[in-house]
Ligand code: DUC
């Protein structure tokens with residue numbers, strides 16, 4: 329099958345006072361070990377920082393290290409005329425067709441609705457895809473304050489401060505705003521049943537919207553935040569959080585199987601125990617992020633195909649092909665065909681392995697899927713024609729990967745946008761300022 333495409337990673341990201349330990353070398357090496365041959369990482373400029381400069385810095389970090397191919401999404405973390413011009417520059421000259429806005433992380437990245445509207449509008453003009461991290465940042469800030477005042481400082485406070493509703497509300501709001509300006513929307517890391525349902529319902533109404541659950545959100549759950557071991561609980565802290573009920577993973581998997589949701593990422597953003605400890609006395613200071621770049625393919629196979637919820641073709645769609653189509657690198661990526669890149673996986677569905685931090689290839693000292701048995705083992709992984717997993721032996725090559733530009737106006741997305749536009753065009757008469765105030769028949773008797 330075609331190599332996996334992980335739509336969502338944060339290699340060596342500086343976040344909340346720590347730098348993610350999986351860098352572009354270790355992270356992409358681990359990706360290959362799990363059957364992923366392309367990652368999509370996020371350039372996240374600080375407020376006030378030039379987007380183009382931040383993009384250049386990301387390229388300089390990644391290019392010499394990546395073992396597999398990669399593309400970049402760019403975060404729009406502040407808004408001004410300069411940012412608008414830089415988005416244009418990135419889309420036209422640097423191979424970026426996806427821009428991500430955070431509706432949470434107040435004081436760091438958060439974008440408010442009026443700016444969101446303008447950014448969506450500009451994405452549409454550029455033929456780009458708007459991505460959102462959908463959580464209500466204002467509510468989270470208030471809830472966090474109250475919980476800490478009440479003495480709830482442990483990792484369970486993380487989930488309590490940002491419950492499911494807070495994710496579903498922002499997801500709905502993003503869909504509404506994007507639909508006003510006919511901008512295609514991609515909701516990153518769908519973590520809850522209700523947020524998943526919002527995406528599926530809006531799609532069914534005709535909105536052009538895509539949803540990305542994570543390996544984490546279908547593979548584990550938020551009951552871990554209540555684990556007595558602080559390290560264990562903090563190891564699961566990620567935003568939006570995993571949900572404490574046991575139905576969420578299955579519900580998200582069902583949506584993925586039925587095309588209510590379309591793609592899977594990992595949001596791999598890994599911090600070691602000594603870094604997680606920055607939040608030992610305050611859950612809101614625990615660096616956010618979990619692993620997944622290595623295990624995503626196995627976890628989706630186990631929960632999807634092995635459990636009988638999806639067939640192998642749908643597995644290929646949600647782990648590779650749909651991502652290639654949405655981000656406009658199909659058929660270069662995401663399919664097995666003459667002329668496509670030779671990114672290939674020979675997958676053995678009969679073999680199984682048990683996931684563990686002791687044996688994984690990531691730099692991080694913890695694994696949220698610890699002890700999970702997964703069927704589906706990549707026996708061979710070929711990256712751009714080079715055998716990088718050979719009878720399960722990892723032979724990834726430092727710097728072998730390259731940057732893959734994602735061109736504007738992906739037909740898979742913009743054909744749907746055009747159809748939506750036609751459908752929404754007003755029928756019949758519209759009125760301009762120079763039109764008659766009264767038609768002659770209404771003049772009679774007035
Ligand atoms: N969530 C995380 O858990 N980590 C990185 C950024 C994000 O949105």
Ligand code: ZN
Pocket residue numbers: 557559560561
């Ligand atoms: Zn533990």
Ligand code: ZN
Pocket residue numbers: 336337338595597
């Ligand atoms: Zn992320």
